[in-house]
Amino acid sequence: MFSPTSLTFMMMMMMMMMPPFCPDTGNLIHENPTFKYARLPYGISFFQIPTGRPSNGLLMIDYFTKYLKMPFLDPYLKKDGNFSHGVNFAVAGAAALNTSILAMKDIVTSNVTNSSLLVQLDWFKSHLNSICSTASECKEKLGKSLIMMGEIGGNDYNSVLFGKTSMLKAYDLVPEVVQVIKYVIKEVIKLGAIRIVVPGNFPVGCMAINLALYKTNDSRMYDELQCLKHLNQFAEFQNNKLQQAIRELQKDHPHVTIVYADYFSAFKEIIKHATSLGFDKDATMKVCCGVGENEYNFDMNRQCGSDGVVACEHPNQRIFWDGIHLTQHAYRIMANWLIKYNFDPIFSMT
DSSP states (O other), X not given: OOOTTTOOEEEEEOOOXXXXXXXXXXXXXHHOTTSGGGSTTTTXXXXXXXXXXXXXXXXXXXXXXXXXXXXXXXXXXXXXXXXSSEEEOOOTTOOSXXXXXXXXXXXXXXXXXXXXXXXXXXXXXXXXXXXXXXXXXXXXXXXXXXXXXXXXXXXXXXXXXXXXXXXXXXXXXXXXXXXXXXHHHHHHHHHTOOEEEEEOOOOGGGSHHHHHHTOOSOGGGBOTTSOBHHHHHHHHHHHHHHHHXXXXXXXXXXXXXXXXXXXXXXXXXXXXXTTTTTOOTTOTXXXXXXXOSSTTOOOTTSBTTSTTOOOOSOGGXXXXXXXXXXOHHHHHHHHHHHHHHTSHHHHTOO
16 A cells, blocks of 8 residues: 555556557657657757657656656666666557557558557566566565556557548457457556556547548537547547446456546546636647648648647647647646546555
8 A cells, every 4th residue: 555655666558549648758769769759849848858758848647757756757668767666668659459460450550669568568577577586576566566557559549540441440449459458457467566547548539630630611520629529439439448347357356456547538628628727729729839721730741840840939828739649738737637536546545
């Protein structure tokens, strides 16, 4: 049992779901040093240099570690990383399912990384073996740890959504993605984990990239927040299946605390109260770092990090950083909401 000040270790497992959260603190650019996250203006608002974080500064995972009075988590692939307090296995662009499985379904991935969910699970196990010499020691270590999972399956879904193919393909992926999530949670529980946070999907119909890709003059396609209804319905479908799986796991493992992080509600709160939260009321859905002949300032072929694409003057007044990920300010607000309304079962344990 622990309180935020007595937590001794934290492991960030990245089972990528939808990239807005994307808790990668640098693994992808250690795999691919030329990727756009290794270039300014990424990182400009906090570190003043790019660190591999897909934002202008800090991510939600950074605010969680700050709340727990811990240093930022180094990426697992950083050779001189300090892992004494925790480690981040997240890789931006990673899929839940192996690319070979997606290929068999005629789903073409971005090929940004091959470090899928199961690859990251192997990293997790390898790292665990490096910091403890016996199974009982590993269980003790994990018993004092918090396992925070990233969103799971989003890049699998994105391969369908960004290609604007049949939504049925995305729906068909959900059962397999949820099964992979259950398998990984079972594996970390078997190793000794007793505190696990599992996030749901964002309201993907509110994301700037999807709003630009699926823009239509049919007002019936949008809800009261000007988000695309059919995409948010898909996100809710996936979230319901995930929560059902979590309930099943919780029933089978009553000694483990598994918390569902409601990213869907947290992000919609930001959209709903954007002006009172300090965001520009005239640019709620407008990307800070981007170009585009549309109200979202987004062009799939000229994204942030590309030549000639610059950031807005006041990133803290924008929700969206690059059309796919959020700004530091938006991540901070989401993190605070989740800590206040979602994480109490984990963070208040004494």
